[in-house]
Amino acid sequence: xxxxxxxxxxxxxxxxxxxxxxxxxxxxxxxxxxxxxxxxxxxxxxxxxxxxxxxxxxxxxxxxxxxxxxxxxxxxxxxxxxxxxxxxxxxx
Numbered sequence: 001x002x003x004x005x006x007x008x009x010x011x012x013x014x015x016x017x018x019x020x021x022x023x024x025x026x027x028x029x030x031x032x033x034x035x036x037x038x039x040x041x042x043x044x045x046x047x048x049x050x051x052x053x054x055x056x057x058x059x060x061x062x063x064x065x066x067x068x069x070x071x072x073x074x075x076x077x078x079x080x081x082x083x084x085x086x087x088x089x090x091x092x
Contacts, residue, residue: 018057021078025050025085032089042088049084053077 029050033043056077060070 018061018074022050022054022057025081028085032085038085038088038092042092046081046085046088049081053081 029038029043029046032038033040038046053074057074060066060074066074
């Protein structure tokens with residue numbers, strides 16, 4: 001039997017922590033850009049990466065739940081973005 005997260009919970013359920021994570025990342029990117037801690041090129045690139053994660057999230061949750069495999073992939077994508085932001089801050 002396939003195990004799923006969020007089964008019988010709606011898309012906007014409390015389980016789906018993505019909304020707050022997404023908002024935090026948007027705020028973080030905006031802040032570091034406004035403070036000139038990253039270049040416009042990096043800002044655009046990181047925003048595109050975040051948009052790709054949002055698209056994957058929306059597709060994964062479109063059936064109302066997310067599988068363990070999808071949840072792991074989403075976690076890896078989120079971690080990669082966080083690492084990429086940190087790398088951009090260090091290189092600026």
